[in-house]
Amino acid sequence: MAADPSQPLIDVRDLERTFDVRRRVEGRRGRLRESVRAVHDLTFSVDAGEMVGYIGPNGAGKSTTIKMLTGILVPTGGRVSVAGLDPSRDRVPLARRIGVVFGQRSTLWWDLPLRDSFDLLQKMYRIAPARYRENLDRFVDLLDLGAQLDTPVRQLSLGQRMRGDITAALLHDPEVLYLDEPTIGLDVVSKGRLREFLRALNAERGTTLLLTTHDLQDIEALCDRVIVIDHGTSVYDGSLAGLHAEGGSSRTLVVDLVDEAPPIVVPGASVRRVEGPRQWLSFPADASAAPVVAAVAAAYDVADLSIQEPDIEDVIRELYSRGG
Numbered sequence: 001m002a003a004d005p006s007q008p009l010i011d012v013r014d015l016e017r018t019f020d021v022r023r024r025v026e027g028r029r030g031r032l033r034e035s036v037r038a039v040h041d042l043t044f045s046v047d048a049g050e051m052v053g054y055i056g057p058n059g060a061g062k063s064t065t066i067k068m069l070t071g072i073l074v075p076t077g078g079r080v081s082v083a084g085l086d087p088s089r090d091r092v093p094l095a096r097r098i099g100v101v102f103g104q105r106s107t108l109w110w111d112l113p114l115r116d117s118f119d120l121l122q123k124m125y126r127i128a129p130a131r132y133r134e135n136l137d138r139f140v141d142l143l144d145l146g147a148q149l150d151t152p153v154r155q156l157s158l159g160q161r162m163r164g165d166i167t168a169a170l171l172h173d174p175e176v177l178y179l180d181e182p183t184i185g186l187d188v189v190s191k192g193r194l195r196e197f198l199r200a201l202n203a204e205r206g207t208t209l210l211l212t213t214h215d216l217q218d219i220e221a222l223c224d225r226v227i228v229i230d231h232g233t234s235v236y237d238g239s240l241a242g243l244h245a246e247g248g249s250s251r252t253l254v255v256d257l258v259d260e261a262p263p264i265v266v267p268g269a270s271v272r273r274v275e276g277p278r279q280w281l282s283f284p285a286d287a288s289a290a291p292v293v294a295a296v297a298a299a300y301d302v303a304d305l306s307i308q309e310p311d312i313e314d315v316i317r318e319l320y321s322r323g324g
């Protein structure tokens with residue numbers, strides 16, 4: 001059954017999850033009962049085909065959210081629906097519609113060759129043989145896994161194992177793929193290849209991606225939209241460009257003048273640094289660079305110009321510090 005296109009594929013309303021914990025307190029007998037609010041007042045929806053980054057600092061509530069979206073955890077409040085299903089009630093039918101990849105844990109059988117793990121998944125998900133072969137050929141080709149198919153998973157490198165896990169998560173044609181730190185521990189080349197693959201998957205098959213990562217380059221390479229969670233609730237939901245503006249970040253125009261000059265004076269930008277004929281001007285990240293460039297070029301003898309994008313890590317740090 002395909003999801004109703006008029007409904008969001010993922011719909012989260014006022015979602016809440018608290019945990020009862022018992023804590024030892026110095027000088028007291030027994031343990032103190034406490035309630036930890038891991039997620040609260042969380043509302044967002046994701047349409048089919050979107051690629052969304054779900055980011056936040058350690059302990060913000062990302063894993064707890066993903067566990068509720070996959071049905072592993074039952075919410076203590078609010079509601080969640082994925083492909084029209086209630087994840088914790090409809091875990092088995094939902095499993096056919098979603099794929100999950102954890103960067104730090106493998107879902108493959110450690111002692112079996114990769115191919116045998118895939119064959120087992122075909123049986124578990126009852127994937128039609130023709131479709132299974134087609135998918136396996138496609139992913140093995142795109143992820144360059146042909147030479148590893150007969151290698152036991154325990155002997156694979158981290159990057160090969162990750163590509164194996166991604167193939168395993170996609171063989172049954174899920175509509176949604178949850179990726180938790182998919183590029184963790186990979187070298188630059190492997191990261192780049194993986195990102196390219198995920199982009200192609202989304203473009204060719206319309207697979208919806210929800211990506212949790214601490215590597216903001218993953219977000220920059222893949223996601224048009226970012227949801228930032230902090231202390232259990234969403235503090236930002238929008239475009240990456242908007243996130244820069246929200247964080248009050250700025251871009252930098254680096255100007256190489258023909259000759260040394262006093263600090264440049266133009267509207268909409270201010271000089272941050274001067275070194276010989278080179279000057280660094282900052283202007284708001286959400287503003288166009290064109291008027292600043294034009295004003296500088298009109299008033300000064302310019303040898304060269306370049307624009308430095310803001311560091312997204314700074315933007316997010318700023319956002320967290322405000323939320324906390």
Ligand SMILES: Nc1ncnc2c1ncn2[C@@H]1O[C@H](COP(=O)(O)OP(=O)(O)OP(=O)(O)O)[C@@H](O)[C@H]1O
Pocket residue numbers: 019020021036037038056057058059060061062063064065
């Ligand atoms: N089973 C549990 N029992 C008690 N507290 C829990 C449980 N699971 C999570 N928590 C608490 O809920 C909060 C959110 O945790 P969660 O694992 O969802 O964060 P996270 O954003 O995924 O963090 P990280 O980036 O470190 O993986 C934390 O304070 C955590 O200690």
